[in-house]
Amino acid sequence: MRLRKTVQRTPIVLVVDDTPANLTLMRNILEPQSYKVLLATSGEKALELLTKVTPDLIMLDIMMPGIDGFETLTRLKKIPSAKDIPVIFVTAKTAVSDIVRGFELGAVDYITKPIQRLEALARTKVHLKIQHLIHIERIQSEQIKAIINNISDCVLVSNKNGAIESVNPATEHLFGYCENILCHKNIAELLDYQGRPTDFIDVLLNHDSGDAWWQHPNGKNVKGKTFPIEINVREMYTHDPCFVIVIQDISLHRHEIDQLHHLTETDPLTNINNRRHFEILFAQSWQHCKRSNQMISVLFLDVDHFKSFNDDYGHQAGDSCLQAIATALFTSLSRGVDSVSRYGGEEFVAILPDTDNAGARKVAQIMLEAIEQLNIPHKHSKYGHITISIGVATCDYDADHTRIKSAKALLKLADKALYDAKAMGRNRVEHL
Ligand SMILES: [Mg+2]
Incomplete structure (x- = not known):
């Protein structure tokens, strides 16, 4: 990430010296380099100036009447807006103890008198550069901190x-x-x-x-x-x-994804699984039963004489009838692993993993009775109400894998059993 660039202004250098000739000399060295130069003839005047402006660098003479350079430096470090400004002390003193004292008080460098133009310029440039880099780093660090403090993650x-x-x-x-x-x-x-x-x-x-x-x-x-x-x-x-x-x-x-899943898996009329979801569930159940050597049963269900029901009672009644049937079929299942889906039109299909044929026929019988109990009148049915027919097929993979090679083949058998149930008078369960 690229952070916002900082605007670089003209650097300001404050020169503090009690000798006017030295001030003039420093101004003549620095001003041609496009630095803004401020001058102070004493420590006291420099400290007063620092309450109004914040230079980027201070050149500080040590030997001055009034407060000397060391004292000026000590007081300057107590001014919050000035304490981080780099100070180069300018001295005729070359004793190691004086130089060490200057550094201990917080100066960053020193130059000795008589002032050499190139040396003064070189040291000024280096410390302004360092100061600029510190300034950029501080701004970037503040920007990063602001970003981290304001993001929602x-x-x-x-x-x-x-x-x-x-x-x-x-x-x-x-x-x-x-x-x-x-x-x-x-x-x-x-x-x-x-x-x-x-x-x-x-x-x-x-x-x-x-x-x-x-x-x-x-x-x-x-x-x-x-x-x-x-x-x-x-x-x-x-x-x-x-x-x-x-x-x-x-x-x-996650809530949106769940809603989307629900929409793609559910039949909008009956609110049970749609055919697409059935295909997925059936493939998964088939693979699971095959791997774990379990039996799997499937029920194919069809509403008897549904076309004539629609013709007689209207499509709205037909829709209500399918909704009631779906609910009855769903509540007939007692295990979480079992499922019932709308296959299409008035056809439904149920998957019963780990269930033998006798168990599946029992579930089919419960469903048949649940639909009878709905007691939805149907004048074209010989029973006087809505009924369903159910075909049951079971696969024990170890025993049947040569006969039933795929989930599709098992579904086809259940469909065939359903055909038998229809042929044998409807409102009944047949199995293969
Ligand atoms: Mg002096």
Whole structure:
């Protein structure tokens, strides 16, 4: 990411010296270089000037009447707006103890008198450059901090054990803890994860390692409420290993996906599975039963004389009839693994995994009776009400795989059994 560029203004240099000739000399050296030069003839005047302007560099004479350069430097470091301005002291003193004292008081460099033009210029340029770089770094660091503090994603920094070291306000908001408490927690405590916290960064970094948690990662807030998240972890290569963890609450996104799934899987009229979803479920159930050597049964169901029902009672009544039938078929199933889907028109299909033919016929009989009990009048039925016919087929893969080679073949058998049920008078169950 490229951050906003900072505007570079003309550098201001403040020269402090009690000798006017030295001030003139420094101005003649610096002004041709496009620096703005401010002059002060004493420490006191320099300190007064610093309450009004903030130069980028100060050249400070040591030997001055009144307060000397060392004292001026000491007082200058106590002015908040001036304490970070680099100071080069200018001295005729060349004793090591004086030079050391200048550095100890916070000066960044020194030049000796008599002033050499090229040396003064070179040192000025170097320290203005350093000051400019520090300024850019500070602005960029403030910009990054502002971005992290204002983004809606949670940004956390942890050590290699997952102990949280810093967080942004979005993290406090999402998890409901204040920063102080978060910084005494392990990242694993914010996630709905059962493993050992000490391994957690490894789990986060190696999310393709097959850990089941990654299929649907969840966060956990202060109230223990869990919510779906997306989580990314990157190692930061600093002097101590640390990790940047970005967490995004995807509750809304997950809800939209769930709604979309529901729409693509559900028949809008009857609110049970549609044919498309049946095809997927049937293929999955077939593969599962084949792998685990279980039997699988399928029921093909058709509403008897439905065309004449529509002709006599109208399509609205036909729709209501199909809705009532779908609900009755659905409530006839007692196990979560069983399913019933609208196959098309007035045809329905049920999948019963791990169920033998006798068990499937029992379920079919319950469905037949459930439809009878609806007691929907139908004057063209010899029973006087709506009925259904059901064909049952079962596959025991080990025994039947030469006869029933695919899920499609099993469905075809159930369809054939349904044909038999129709041929034998309807309102009955036939099996193959
Ligand atoms: Mg002097």
